[in-house]
Amino acid sequence: MASKTHPRSPSPTPAAEQPSLLKRLKSSHISETPTSSTSDSTPHFATGLFAPTNIHRLHTEYETSAPFKHTLVEKLFQDDLLQKVKDEALAELSFSEKETDIYKVYQTGDLASLSYLSEQQIALLPSLLTLRNALYSPMFREFLRAVTGCGPLSGTKQDMSVVSYRKGCHLLNHDDVIGTRRVSYILYMPLPHYQGWQADWGGALELYPVKPRPEGLPEPEPVPEKSVPPVWNQFIFFEVQPGHSFHSVEEVVVGESEDGRQRLSISGWFHSAQPGEEGYVPEPQPELKSSREQLTSTQTDFKSYPETADPPLPDDPLSEEHVSFLSEFLNPVYLQARTMKALASRFVEESSLELHSFLCAPLADKLRTALVEKDEQDGLGPKRATRIPPHTAGSQGAWQLRGPPHKWRYGTLRPLEGGGPKMAVSPRWAHADVDDVVRSLQDELYPSTAFRAWLACVSKLLPVRHSEEARRFRPGLDYTLATSEAAEARLDVVLGLTPQVEPPQEEGSSSDREEAVPVGWQTGEWGGWECYMAPHEEEDDPAVYRSGSAKKKNGTNGTNGHAESKEEPMEDVEEDEDDDEEDDGTLLTVQPGFNRLLLVLRDEGVMRFVKYVSAAAEGSRWDICGEFEIGMIQEDSGDES
Template structure:
C-alpha cells in the first residue's frame, strides 16, 4: 500500500508495537490558534480543568487557525463518505478511522491535505505534551491514533457512558457545526451533557439520572478530558433539526481518544480491567405451576377480567404453545380485554398531554422535553436510572394501600391505576404463571416485574446480558398508536402509511442480539455497527457492510476511509442461524396491546432503543422476567 510521500516539514516517529509509523508534524504551532501553547494560557486551562464541575474537563474556545478548519470542513464534505450507524447506545453518521489516511494512495491523499495536517497536529508530540500539562495525565501514545469524523443529523444521539474501554486515556471532540457561519442554537439539541455521580446500591459510583451541565457545540471549540472510571459519564443530546432545513444544519465534529503509551513506548504501563453490571433482584421462589396442569375455574375467572377471552381457549392455547416450543418467541395481539385496552389507548395519550409531552391538539413539536417531564410531585411516575444502564419512568409506590382490588377491573377509570393493576395483580398472580406454564411448557419460578414509561427525547435501556441460565421475558406493550388522521395517506386513498413506530423512525424498538466476544464492547463507537433495518413482524433483516479496500470509492464518488484499522467484526463475513451481520436475533417495533414471550438464552443481549424526540408520545410497557425450569419428560 502506498504511503504519503515524506515532506520537509514532517518527521517520522519510531514504530509502535503494531509495526506502523505515522507522519507527525515537527512544529504544529503555526496551525494552532494564536497563543494556545503560551505558558500563561496553559496554566489558565490547567486551573479551569482542576476546578471544573461536575468532573474535570476543559473547553478551549478556539483550537485551530480558522482557515485550516474551514478547509478541513470543505474536504470532509466533498471527499469523504459517511455511513449511518446505529446500536443501542448511539445513532450517528461516521467515517472510518482517520489513522487509515496514512495508507491511502498519493492521489487520494492529495485530496485531503488539510485533514491530514489537522490529524498530524493533534497527535504531534507538542500537542500531546500540551494535553499532559493541562490534565496531568500520564504519557500518551504517538503510534496509536484513534479518531473519526462524525456528523449528527436529525435524530442522531449518543447515550450515557464513561469512555472507559481499553487503553483510552484522554477523550476529545473538535466541533465544526454547520452552517459554520451561523451559531448553533441551544434548542437544536446536540449538546454535550456531563453527569455528576452518586454512590449506587452496590457501593460503586454511578451517574445521576439528570445531567449537571450541557455544553452546546460551537465552531472550532475543542473539549477534552481524562477518561475517569466511574466518573466521566457524558452523553450527546439528540439533534432535532436538519431535515428540510435549507442551510444544511448538522453537528459535524472530529472526535476520538488519545491512548496510554503502548508497549515499546516510553511510560508504558498495563491497564487494569473494569467491572460489569449487578444482578437483578427477584422475590423468593414459590412452587411453580406445571405445564401439564390445565387452568382451574378460578384461574379462568381471574384471568378473564384482564385477558382477551380468545387466549383462554384450550385449543388455541395448545396451538400457540406448540409454536412457542418451536420458535422460542411468540407475539399475541389484542391481548387485553377490550374494556381495559380502550381506556389505556386514550388514557395514556392523555397522560402525555397532561405532562406537557403533547400540545392541546394532542401533537408533539419534536423538541427535547425537560428531564423532569412527567415526574413532578403530582405525578404517579418517578425517574429511574442510572443512565449508563437505563433511564425511564416507573410507577411510584401508592401513598396509601388500596383496601381491596377493584372488581371488575374494567371499572378502573384511571390509566395509571390500570397499569398498576397489571403490574401488581396480573403478572405476579398464580393464575398468570399457570397460564404462562401452559403457553411456554416451562416452569415459571422467581420473577421481576416493572411498568415502564419511555419519554420521547429522553429514555432508553442499554444492552445487557445475563451469565445465568435462560430466562423467559414477558412484555406487554401498551404504546398507543397515533390517531389515524395524524398518520397521513399513501398513494392509494385507503392506504394509510405506517406510523413512525412501525416504520422504525421513532426508535423504541426492543432488540435481542447475539453475545459479543469478550474483547468486543458494544459501546465501542466504530464502523462495525451499520444501521439495521427491521420489518414489522419482529424479524430483523440483514444489512450490507461498508467495508472494503483502503480508500475505496463508493457510488457517489467519495472515499470510504477504511483500512488496516477496521475492527475484526467489520472484516468478518456473514453470520448463520437466522441473524444478520450485526448479530441481531430479534427486533420488535412498539405496538399497542401486544404480549411478547421470548425465551432468552444466557449471554444474549437485550435493550430498548432510545425513543426519539420525533416520536408522537411515550413508549409504555410492562416488562417481566421469569427464572424458568424445564420439565423432565419420562421415558416410555
C-alpha cells in the first residue's frame, strides 16, 4: 500500500474536504438532471454516475481497494455513444504497431490533437470528439477528484489514445510515473461487442502489491494480486503513485481472425493542474523513484576469485588441469589452441562471438531432452491447458521466481541449503537430474578458474570478478527490461539452452538437430531475443525511448555480429524518420538457440534486455547468464592494469 506521508501518494481524503467536494459537485458542475447551467457532456454519461450516493460509494471502494487504491466504474458512458466511438475509431483512425522491451501494442496518435483538425476531418469523428471533451470536462475532473482526493486536474493538458491489443500484444510491469501524470485510466471497448470477453483470451489488467526495501524503495512482488478482465464500457482509474501503482496488461492470445477479437480501449492520463490553471502548484520532488528511474539503479552482485589463484595471462596455454576440467563440459574443438587463437582474433576485432555446439555431446544430449520434459511436467510445454500459464507455473521444487517485475521476471535455481553439496563432475550426465546438470553449469563451470582462463584466452581480457545465474523464461510470463547496470565495461557470457522444436522437414531434406531452431524463435514471433542498445539521453517514458522496432526481424548475428554496428532488418518495414532514428540504437540482437555461447564486450552505459517470451512459444527460454568484471592485460610486460 502507498505511504500516506508521501507527497505524491494518495491519502484518504480528509473528512473536512470530502463533503465540500461532494457539495461542489452537486451544486455546480454536476447534477443528476442536466440543466442549462451544466455542460453538454452530462447527458453522455451513464445515468446516476454523478449522484452523491454513487460518488460516496466509489470513494469508499477506492479507499479500501488493494493492492493499491483504484476504482472500477461498471458503466461510464451511454452505450450508443460508445458504440459510435468504436465504429469511428476503427473506420477513421490509423493504428500503428509499436514494440519495445516493455510493450507491443497497436495505437493511434494522441487524441488531444483532435482540436487541431480541420472542420472536414472533425466531421468524421463527432462521437470521438464528444467523448474526449466529456472525459476532460470540469464536471468529470471534479468527479475524479471527489473519488480519489487527488487534487486539481488539468483541463488543458489532455493525454489519451485508442489502443488495440491484438494477438501477441502485451504491456509489462510499470508504475506510469512520468512528468505531471496524476490519474491513469482505461475505458474498455473489447471486440466483438456482442460477445463477452473471455478470461482465457488474455488482456487482463494486472495489479501488483509491493514489498518494502531496506533502502526505502518499494518493489512490486513477482506475482500480481488482482486481475481485471476487459468488459465493455467499464472504466478503471487510479492515482499515479511513484513506486506503488505497479500494473501490467496480460498478453492477448486470440486474433482478429477469430470473430474480430481484439482488446480495444481508450486509455490515458489526467495531469495535475498546469501553470495558469486554478489549483496549480509546482510539482514536489518525489521521495520515491519511479519504475523508469529504478531501471538505471540496478547493480550486479559480483563474487571474487580465490586469492590463491594466479590470474591467467593471454598467451599462456591452458594447463592440463584446466583442459581436463573443461573437457567434462565443452566441445573439444573449443579447447584446441588453434581454435582459441582464431576466436581471440575475431573477438578483438568484433567485440562479440557466437559459438555453436559449445557443450560436449553427452551434456547437450541430456539437456536437449530433459529441458523439454521439464516444461511438460511444469505445464509449460505445447500441450499446456491454457496458453497463458499460471504465474506460479515452474516455480516449485528447484526453481523460484526472481523479480522485481518492473525490472525483470524469470525463474532461477534456489540456493542449495548450506551452500552445497555440489554435484560431482562426471561424464555420465545421462544419470543426473536436469536441475543438477543446470546447477553444475552455473555453480561449477562459470565460476571456475579453468573457465576464467579459457575466457582470457578467447577474449584477451582478464575476468576479475564474476556473477552467474541459470535463467528460465516461461512462455506468457517472463522477460527482462532494458537496464544499464555497469559504470564500466563488462564481458557478458550467455549460454543459450533453449531446446529446439523440430520444424517440418520436406522429403529428402536434412537438418542438424543440434542447431535446428523452430520457426517461432527464429522469426521473433515467440520473443525471447537478447538485445543490446546504445544509451539514450531522452528523459521520457521507458516504453518510448527504448525503441525495439529493429528487434525480432533480425536473425541471429552468427559469429559476425558485434556490439558496434547496427543490424539491418531482414524484411522491409515502413517506418517514419523518427522511427529510423530510434532504430539506430539497436546494436545487436540474437535469437534464442540451443547449445550456443554468446560473448559480448558491453561498453559502459549500453543497455540490454531479453524480450518478453510470448504465450505462443512452445516452451521456456533457458540460458546460463554470466557477467564478468574485466581488466585489460598488458601483453608486453604481462602486468595487469
